[in-house]
Amino acid sequence: MEHKIEPLYDGPLFRNAIQTLDEAAKIINCDPNILERLKRPRRCITVSVPVRMDDHSVKVFTGYRVQYSPTLGPYKGGIRYHQNVDLSEVVGLAALMTFKNSVLGLPLGGAKGGITVDPTKLSRTEKQNLTRRYASEIGPFVGPTKDIPAPDVGTDPQTMAWFMDTYSQEQGGFAQPGVVTGKPVEIGGSLGRNHATGLGVVYVAEKAFEVCNMSMKGASIAIQGFGNVGSFAAKFAHERGARIVAVSDVSGGIFNGDGLDINEVNEYIKAHKFLKGYPKAQPISNEELLEVKCDALFPCALENQIDTHNAEKIQAKIIVEGANGPITNAATKILHKRGVFIAPDVIANGGGVIVSYFEWVQDTMSYFWDEDEVNGRLKGIITKAFDKGYSLAKEKNIDMRSAAMAVSVQRLERAMLLRGLYPR
Numbered sequence: 001m002e003h004k005i006e007p008l009y010d011g012p013l014f015r016n017a018i019q020t021l022d023e024a025a026k027i028i029n030c031d032p033n034i035l036e037r038l039k040r041p042r043r044c045i046t047v048s049v050p051v052r053m054d055d056h057s058v059k060v061f062t063g064y065r066v067q068y069s070p071t072l073g074p075y076k077g078g079i080r081y082h083q084n085v086d087l088s089e090v091v092g093l094a095a096l097m098t099f100k101n102s103v104l105g106l107p108l109g110g111a112k113g114g115i116t117v118d119p120t121k122l123s124r125t126e127k128q129n130l131t132r133r134y135a136s137e138i139g140p141f142v143g144p145t146k147d148i149p150a151p152d153v154g155t156d157p158q159t160m161a162w163f164m165d166t167y168s169q170e171q172g173g174f175a176q177p178g179v180v181t182g183k184p185v186e187i188g189g190s191l192g193r194n195h196a197t198g199l200g201v202v203y204v205a206e207k208a209f210e211v212c213n214m215s216m217k218g219a220s221i222a223i224q225g226f227g228n229v230g231s232f233a234a235k236f237a238h239e240r241g242a243r244i245v246a247v248s249d250v251s252g253g254i255f256n257g258d259g260l261d262i263n264e265v266n267e268y269i270k271a272h273k274f275l276k277g278y279p280k281a282q283p284i285s286n287e288e289l290l291e292v293k294c295d296a297l298f299p300c301a302l303e304n305q306i307d308t309h310n311a312e313k314i315q316a317k318i319i320v321e322g323a324n325g326p327i328t329n330a331a332t333k334i335l336h337k338r339g340v341f342i343a344p345d346v347i348a349n350g351g352g353v354i355v356s357y358f359e360w361v362q363d364t365m366s367y368f369w370d371e372d373e374v375n376g377r378l379k380g381i382i383t384k385a386f387d388k389g390y391s392l393a394k395e396k397n398i399d400m401r402s403a404a405m406a407v408s409v410q411r412l413e414r415a416m417l418l419r420g421l422y423p424r
Helices: 012-028 032-038 087-103 124-141 157-170 196-211 228-239 262-272 286-290 329-337 351-365 371-396 400-419
Strands: 043-052 058-069 075-082 110-116 147-151 220-224 243-249 252-255 282-284 296-299 318-320 341-343
Touching: 012 032, 012 087, 012 329, 012 400, 032 400, 043 087, 043 124, 058 075, 058 087, 058 124, 058 147, 075 087, 075 124, 075 157, 075 351, 087 110, 087 351, 087 371, 087 400, 110 124, 110 147, 124 157, 147 157, 147 351, 196 228, 196 296, 196 318, 196 341, 196 351, 196 371, 220 228, 220 286, 228 243, 228 262, 228 296, 243 262, 243 286, 252 286, 329 341, 341 400, 351 371, 371 400
Parallel strands: 075 110, 075 147, 220 243, 220 296, 296 318, 318 341
Antiparallel strands: 043 058, 058 110, 243 252, 252 282
């Protein structure tokens, strides 16, 4: 029987996730009852977020928290502030978090949150008011043993500090650092968390180069998105001897075939906020960056950047997905047929949630690790997940996305069958 997606949360990202799930389920011959349960979020929360603006007017924003699956542990997933946030996107992202936490072997379920707002148009005070009211609205549904949010697009450690403080005040005033991750180190954050996703992308890229019999040293890499993930991925790849030939942000991209000086680019952004106008490179669009001739492409921006319209034009030999869902399912098939190796998002951008898990563990124990230990443990978990996915991909002669999803679904299936269905 064909599964029909609930119209309320039917959108391209979620449809894509369900299609990938269906294919993974066939690979492992998943129990049909389990598959039906995995196709629906457990809980979708929509909240009204009224905020007094700096001009004393009151604006009302819409906030979401989708708790997709708690099978493996407390819900875990970021909070996104972006003008295009809607329920279908948040459901899709929450589904991806569920599969990501499972394939990475973490004892966490999947969730995602967001507010439909352009954060660049808010003052610091307005952003704080928005965050605190949103935290208060979803407060009854979150907590260190229930649901642990984290930063995502448009949010940062400061946002998490405000969220944690609001939750703590409403729980009696004492600090509850375990309610969110991605916090500043001074209030219970983990060393290594800020750069974790970008570093994880590079650890996975090293594995991808290895299995493709290539070396990262001297390789040309193009990076779409120069926010937290893309900028750190560029830094760590550059340090390993890679030639970063193109990077981009919302203002557009820059290209230099001889390689960009990443330290100089970072200094330019500190001074000018955006890449636009960087003098030592040729300007290109975000779309053109994806089609640059290079050894590896890291899409680290938003979802659905590579689809059937541009999949044939991609010239990279390796793609490492730093963003969530940057390649559609149909485009994955085209690229796989063309021999392009894809390291999928559920593994490749898992560094953030892995170190978020470490942060939660450290907060729970009130015992903190040094940065080398954090980075070393991150490498161990993310490369183990890559090896598991790659082993199944070789065994079944399938692409890495299908293999990673199959590993993920198999772990969820076993756990759900062991736990049973309540009530019977």
